Amino acid sequence: MKNLFYIALILGIQLSFSQEEKPPNIILMIGDGMGLSHISAGMYANGNRTVLEEFEYVGLSKTHSLNYLITDSAASATAMASGVKTLNKVVGMDGDNNKQKTILEICKEKDYNVGLVVTSEIVHATPACFYANNQSRYDYEDIALQLSKHSVDLFVGGGEDFFNKRKDKRNLLEEMSTYTFVSDLAEFNNSSSKKIGFFTYPGEPPSKNQGREPSLDSLTEISLKKISKDKSFFIMIEGSQIDWGAHDNSLNYILSEYKEFDLAISKALDFAKADGNTLVIVTADHETGGLSLSGGNVNRSRVRADFTSGGHTGSMVPVFSFGPYSELFRGIYENTAIFDKMLSAVNGKR
Numbered sequence: 001m002k003n004l005f006y007i008a009l010i011l012g013i014q015l016s017f018s019q020e021e022k023p024p025n026i027i028l029m030i031g032d033g034m035g036l037s038h039i040s041a042g043m044y045a046n047g048n049r050t051v052l053e054e055f056e057y058v059g060l061s062k063t064h065s066l067n068y069l070i071t072d073s074a075a076s077a078t079a080m081a082s083g084v085k086t087l088n089k090v091v092g093m094d095g096d097n098n099k100q101k102t103i104l105e106i107c108k109e110k111d112y113n114v115g116l117v118v119t120s121e122i123v124h125a126t127p128a129c130f131y132a133n134n135q136s137r138y139d140y141e142d143i144a145l146q147l148s149k150h151s152v153d154l155f156v157g158g159g160e161d162f163f164n165k166r167k168d169k170r171n172l173l174e175e176m177s178t179y180t181f182v183s184d185l186a187e188f189n190n191s192s193s194k195k196i197g198f199f200t201y202p203g204e205p206p207s208k209n210q211g212r213e214p215s216l217d218s219l220t221e222i223s224l225k226k227i228s229k230d231k232s233f234f235i236m237i238e239g240s241q242i243d244w245g246a247h248d249n250s251l252n253y254i255l256s257e258y259k260e261f262d263l264a265i266s267k268a269l270d271f272a273k274a275d276g277n278t279l280v281i282v283t284a285d286h287e288t289g290g291l292s293l294s295g296g297n298v299n300r301s302r303v304r305a306d307f308t309s310g311g312h313t314g315s316m317v318p319v320f321s322f323g324p325y326s327e328l329f330r331g332i333y334e335n336t337a338i339f340d341k342m343l344s345a346v347n348g349k350r
């Protein structure tokens with residue numbers, strides 16, 4: 001009798017393992033420069049609502065870099081992508097210039113589909129830290145060259161000129177023979193290619209206020225449909241220009257970028273709810289602008305804001321999580337722990 005109990009116990013454990021055998025999908029969404037005040041302003045300007053209220057857990061991330069209390073986007077994306085603190089401006093390397101493997105690359109080794117969708121250039125610091133290694137985030141042509149040789153399955157962003165209008169005269173688009181390049185949302189939606197590149201703009205995409213198309217929420221919806229087709233996936237989706245609006249100390253710029261990012265988060269959350277095996281993490285790389293809400297009217301969806309900086313600040317930033325392993329993201333931790341926690345999820349460790 002006792003033996004039967006143990007056999008049942010063992011079988012039960014094996015059953016629970018096999019149910020979790022398919023590793024979880026991960027959607028990492030980074031609002032560049034998106035501090036708590038940016039979210040609060042976006043929420044009050046949107047009828048006191050944000051989709052972030054639907055998330056299961058909230059944590060706080062410490063954003064300082066290896067050499068400064070105030071990080072830049074490269075050091076902080078390297079921390080989240082690879083789990084190491086590094087110097088400002090460094091992409092995908094530690095403080096001694098050792099190249100780091102990224103969560104995207106680890107997922108690819110585990111046979112995931114992997115993708116990147118951004119509203120900046122695809123070679124900009126935040127996405128670059130998921131596929132490139134360079135001592136300078138501004139070495140855009142080298143970063144483009146590294147993307148051209150990488151195993152990213154799907155990418156969307158601006159910056160095509162770094163691939164086909166280069167100082168070295170190479171045309172990387174021709175060298176990237178395994179990719180299908182699409183040029184608008186309909187082509188993107190209709191393509192059945194396994195590897196897709198979508199350059200939304202030849203250079204830096206304009207702001208939402210200036211008419212940037214396609215919208216990040218449409219891109220998110222279509223990208224998730226494509227990347228989830230046959231296997232588990234990792235995707236990083238960035239609302240890149242919340243930071244740029246804050247550098248400009250323009251509340252209107254921030255609000256329009258945040259509004260679009262909030263809609264994109266809705267698409268990710270809808271997907272995760274329907275799928276059941278998708279972890280969604282929404283966070284920021286740092287706060288920008290030292291933004292504070294100094295007045296407004298809740299009923300009229302009006303906010304007034306003051307800025308204390310034209311650059312980044314050192315405040316912790318929130319981390320919202322939903323889905324399997326989301327409980328790991330509670331508490332206060334270094335930004336490097338975001339990598340550790342995603343790795344735990346991919347390895348099935350709680």
Ligand code: MG
Pocket residue numbers: 032073120124125126127238240243
């Ligand atoms: Mg960025």
Ligand code: ZN
Pocket residue numbers: 033073243244247288312
């Ligand atoms: Zn910035």
